[in-house]
Amino acid sequence: MTSSTVAKQDDLMDRRIGLRLSGPTLSILCHPCLAGHAFYRNTGVRLIGGIRGRLYHLTALLFSLAWICPPGPRLTFSTLPWLFFVQMERVLKDDAVEEKGERARMASFIGAMAIADLVKTTLGPKGMDKILQSTGRGRNVTVTNDGATILKSLHIDNPAAKVLVDISKVQDDEVGDGTTSVVVLAGELLREAEKLVNMKIHPMTIIAGYRMAAECARNALLQKTMDNKENIDKFRSDLMNIAMTTLSSKILSQDKEYFAELAVDAVLRLKGSTNLEAIQILKKPGGSLKDSFLDEGFILDKKIGIGQPKRIENAKILVANTAMDTDKVKIYGARVRVDSMAKVAEIEAAEKQKMREKVQKIIGHGINCFVNRQLIYNFPEELFADAGILAIEHADFEGIERLALVTGGEIASTFDNPESVKLGHCKVIEEIMIGEDKLIHFSGVEMGQACTIVLRGASEHVLDEAERSLHDALCVLSQTVNDTRVVFGGGWPEMVMAKEVDELARKTPGKKSHAIDAFSRALQAIPTIIADNAGLDSAELISQLRAEHHKENSVAGIDVISGSVGDMQKRGISESFKVKQAILLSATEAAEMILRVDEIITCAPRQREDRM
Ligand SMILES: Nc1ncnc2c1ncn2[C@@H]1O[C@H](COP(=O)(O)OP(=O)(O)OP(=O)(O)O)[C@@H](O)[C@H]1O
């Protein structure tokens, strides 16, 4: 008997028990029970087995008792059934949980604000870092200031908090920077919204106000953007300022000028493309961060095979992903019976012959360099060495993908049609030394814009964080090369937007104006947090900043280095307009999405039905 049949029989038994319980009651108190039954049918509650079946009949019994009781106890018997009704009215399955109305909204607000508060302390150039330690094997440690990296590694249960984690990830993928700001702004918008909801303003009114405010803020910022795309020198200095502002909140802040130079050079080589695949970041522990350098071409962290040439000019490269380890007998899943060792030797010889033919086919492509993703065993390595071919084994997948991209080749796995295989080309392949390690350098590659940034640093943790910071800078710069509009940083954009939004609030009649006003306060929270994180008197600085921004064309922002309100143009604190716009729009959309929620339903995953 299968488990589903057992389950069905149990169900039937339950129903019978339910009926048995109510059987005598039904016969004595037929009329009220029938009335109760009719009521259940009309309200859409089905006759259900199990515990609910029993509740069903118990309710009928209580109704019946209420019917025949004297007036005193009648009250008790007629109120009790309603308690059971509450249980029986459930539409959802037993394992689903519902939170409604105000409770659901509160749960969302609290979750989102908790996430925003978590990353808030990392915002700005004086923001702190966080240590993330995994509880899994190895207990890996990451030290970071990057909002997206912190949020990605959290296991979160609250659905609203998950929405914020998601916008941070999207911000990271789209523009690379501003992953903390977007979450902080969304959190502040919700904090303000909570106050409005408590004042009995409907969430839809708040959403309408926020939408108007976001549009107004975007337009205000758009009008204040600067664009130097016509002037190459000025544009380069814009890029340098943007890179330095991005790096100033990260581990590379000490050498921000040096790294900003590296990043700008690397991005300008791309000539407008946003394909950051062409820029390889290679981490080599040892030395100090200042020993990092930019190298034109491609560097592969692998070794050249024994007895093979260490330098090749005018290289023709075959990039492959194929098994080159069959010089050993490996027969999986099959049993081969032999009656003597001579037979084993025969099989080995046959395998070797197969490998020799494969190597001949590869050499037949007219190449002088062969790069394989998989291992190359001794026998094929010898064959390549005899033919004077440089063979590189076990180049990982990212390695060969990048190599194929920059040398203009394609990854091959069969070698029967040499004419259909696209080879990669480069001018020189040679072995180089970085620190104590030997690496292979491909220079004069087909994709001229490709380059490698070699990062040096005291430890793996330092290098990992340096890579993340540099990645932020490279992303922002590549976006700025495409959209050359630039704004100042240090809270300047938020103050510009807040001022316009404030004015809109004053002009707008009705309850929406409260929401618009709240939006302006949420925007001002960003410079407040930057100042707080730097240990400055934020209330004093923000009031000074607000007064400064009432003057026309103000360039005032928070200068955390001098601890006062300063000229952002002179300090060279600039940011990409695209990043600021993405922060504004994503944060508003996320806040709107969370505000719309009036019910959270948690469902267990659907159980798999047992098959007969
Ligand atoms: N020297 C500076 N003085 C004042 N504010 C600065 C300075 N440098 C950067 N900022 C401001 O700091 C904020 C950026 O901080 P941070 O880089 O920590 O966060 P993020 O860019 O939002 O997120 P993440 O870099 O983690 O993706 C921006 O608003 C920027 O204008």
Ligand SMILES: [Mg+2]
């Ligand atoms: Mg940043």
